[in-house]
Amino acid sequence: MATRETPFVMPGNSSCAGCGAVLIARLVTEAIGPNQIMVIPACCMGAVATSFPKATFNVPVLRTAFASTASFLTGLEASAKAKGQDVTLVGFAGDGATVDIGLAALSGAIERGHSFVYVCYDNEGYMNTGFQRSGSTPRGAQTSTTPGGVLSRYKTEVRKDIAKIVAAHGIPYLATASPAYPADLRRKVERAVAVKGPAFLHIMSPCPLGWGFPSAQSVQLARTAVESGLWKLYELDHGVLRLSLAPKKRKAVREFFAPQSRFAHLTNDVYEGLQAEVDGEWATIEKEGFSLRCETARA
Amino acid sequence: MLKDGKNAQAFPEFGPERRGAPVRSYLRIDDQPILLRTPVTAPDTVVVMDATLLERRDTVLGIKPGGLLLVNAPERPPVVVSVPVRMAWVDAMRISASLFGKQIPNTAMLGAWCRVDGIVGQAAIEAAIREWFPAKHAEKNIEAARRAWDAVEVAELEASSASDTAKGSSAFAFLDDYPIIATAFPGEGGAGRTGSWRISDPVVDAQRCVRCGRCVTACPEGVVAMTEDGVTIDLTYCKGCGICAVECPVQAIRSGEVGA
Known part of the structure; x- marks a missing residue:
């Protein structure tokens, strides 16, 4: 079990250099502490969790099938109750396992009100199997299943907004976070643990290989997403919605898209359209205050 | 063929x-x-x-x-x-x-x-x-x-x-x-000594370092540590992603020569 002296994420694991997801895993597990059980479905971190016979995370981990993260959390909660154990149950899943394949189980578990922290690290695609599109891949992105060419023009569909879907359940606690704002992330994780009932964290997870940018820029890119107003940091705590950060002077959205090869085909027209969309959202926020209506699916 | x-x-x-x-x-x-x-x-x-x-x-x-x-x-x-x-x-x-x-x-x-x-x-x-x-x-x-x-x-x-x-x-x-096939136990280097993935070493300038610890927090692997002697990086496992160098606010870390 992890202590102050031993790490929560063991070095020499099989994550890619510059992986945003393993950084998020480290920040989240460190914030929760040793008294936790992780449930990880098929996803990048599922593959990173074990290189048999060695395990990467220094806390108990259950590996599940793609669809059943929240089902496992449900069962573990019943088991912990029966044994009189007070332990934090953490679901740690990628966007594919959350917004697509595991959505039904997640929805059911939130509706039943079990106590757990569900972290969706969102790398915007099925990155572990070769960068296929997911329901969370933004519009316009090139993936291995949405290439650019005569018959296919990148991803044409709008991404699902998982945070809004989860919010519609009336969940006690919901927050978005970014690895570029570790203090904010840590505070939200601690709040999620303290809340009774389900809590959901949606965290942007830059993927150097899948998005096509140099590994050194992972954290910087996550920061640019927030500073350009694209990735909004907010929390919904028992019905009270709060914006965690409003960038004073917003960066151009182009600075987020341009370094990524999956958006290399975006033209000036598209950038102008995106910029107008984001500027419009923030104008509404400044006028009417932040609401989940201000979030539009984009790119 | x-x-x-x-x-x-x-x-x-x-x-x-x-x-x-x-x-x-x-x-x-x-x-x-x-x-x-x-x-x-x-x-x-x-x-x-x-x-x-x-x-x-x-x-x-x-x-x-x-x-x-x-x-x-x-x-x-x-x-x-x-x-x-x-x-x-x-x-x-x-x-x-x-x-x-x-x-x-x-x-x-x-x-x-x-x-x-x-x-x-x-x-x-x-x-x-x-x-x-x-x-x-x-x-x-x-x-x-x-x-x-x-x-x-x-x-x-x-x-x-x-x-x-x-x-x-x-x-x-x-x-x-292994008597219990489905159980793996925490250990370093599950994927081997991942330092071999690196093509350039991170180089720390101890004079410049202001010990803010941002590199420690930002390292995905958790191989950057703050010690009494300043920032140390475990090169056995450092994959050389370069995030520490980008995140350093005073440019005290840089990526060394490729292939050095």
């Missing part, structure tokens, strides 16, 4: 496609059409693209006596085998780093394999590279293959009775050591 009038079949095994994940793929070559569609369990040749994989006992399992083991390694790798084999090694990583500034050892390994195996001629390999790559990349890749052709070294390995691989012929024989 096809260019030398042979039949060939190549396919990967399903698995994670992240960078650094162990991947196995198979190649069959024959003068006759190949009808088998199964994994290769008793290879004539094993090509190991990352020497840290040799720590996994299943990597060279099943190799035929007198077979060829080709390893991407900077120096002779300490390999123990249960059958006599011919071992060859070449520093394809260095060749790749010096030519491309990146870790793409594939064409270098192809050149080394072409030399030590001899099944396919050098001219056919170079023609295939020219066909596969766009013109602007082809010549550099041919240069990589040629350098590896020149640099590859060979040694005969005796069979050792002390070898772990003698335990069984199945790729899963190593599971015999």
Whole structure:
């Protein structure tokens, strides 16, 4: 079990250099502490969790099938109750396992009100199997299943907004976070643990290989997403919605898209359209205050 | 192979496609059409693209006596085998780093394999590279293959009775050591000494460092630590992503020379 002296994420694991997801895993597990059980479905971190016979995370981990993260959390909660154990149950899943394949189980578990922290690290695609599109891949992105060419023009569909879907359940606690704002992330994780009932964290997870940018820029890119107003940091705590950060002077959205090869085909027209969309959202926020209506699916 | 009038079949095994994940793929070559569609369990040749994989006992399992083991390694790798084999090694990583500034050892390994195996001629390999790559990349890749052709070294390995691989012929024989198959225990280096992935070292300027600790927080691997002596980085496992250098607010960390 992890202590102050031993790490929560063991070095020499099989994550890619510059992986945003393993950084998020480290920040989240460190914030929760040793008294936790992780449930990880098929996803990048599922593959990173074990290189048999060695395990990467220094806390108990259950590996599940793609669809059943929240089902496992449900069962573990019943088991912990029966044994009189007070332990934090953490679901740690990628966007594919959350917004697509595991959505039904997640929805059911939130509706039943079990106590757990569900972290969706969102790398915007099925990155572990070769960068296929997911329901969370933004519009316009090139993936291995949405290439650019005569018959296919990148991803044409709008991404699902998982945070809004989860919010519609009336969940006690919901927050978005970014690895570029570790203090904010840590505070939200601690709040999620303290809340009774389900809590959901949606965290942007830059993927150097899948998005096509140099590994050194992972954290910087996550920061640019927030500073350009694209990735909004907010929390919904028992019905009270709060914006965690409003960038004073917003960066151009182009600075987020341009370094990524999956958006290399975006033209000036598209950038102008995106910029107008984001500027419009923030104008509404400044006028009417932040609401989940201000979030539009984009790119 | 096809260019030398042979039949060939190549396919990967399903698995994670992240960078650094162990991947196995198979190649069959024959003068006759190949009808088998199964994994290769008793290879004539094993090509190991990352020497840290040799720590996994299943990597060279099943190799035929007198077979060829080709390893991407900077120096002779300490390999123990249960059958006599011919071992060859070449520093394809260095060749790749010096030519491309990146870790793409594939064409270098192809050149080394072409030399030590001899099944396919050098001219056919170079023609295939020219066909596969766009013109602007082809010549550099041919240069990589040629350098590896020149640099590859060979040694005969005796069979050792002390070898772990003698335990069984199945790729899963190593599971015999683990009573509960589904349980893995926390340990460093599950994917090997991942420091070998690095093509440039992070260099810390202790004079400049203001000890803010941002690099410690931002390191995905958790291999950057703040000690009494300042920032230290565990180079055994540092993958060289470079995030610490970008996140440092006073430019006290930089990425060193590629291939240094």
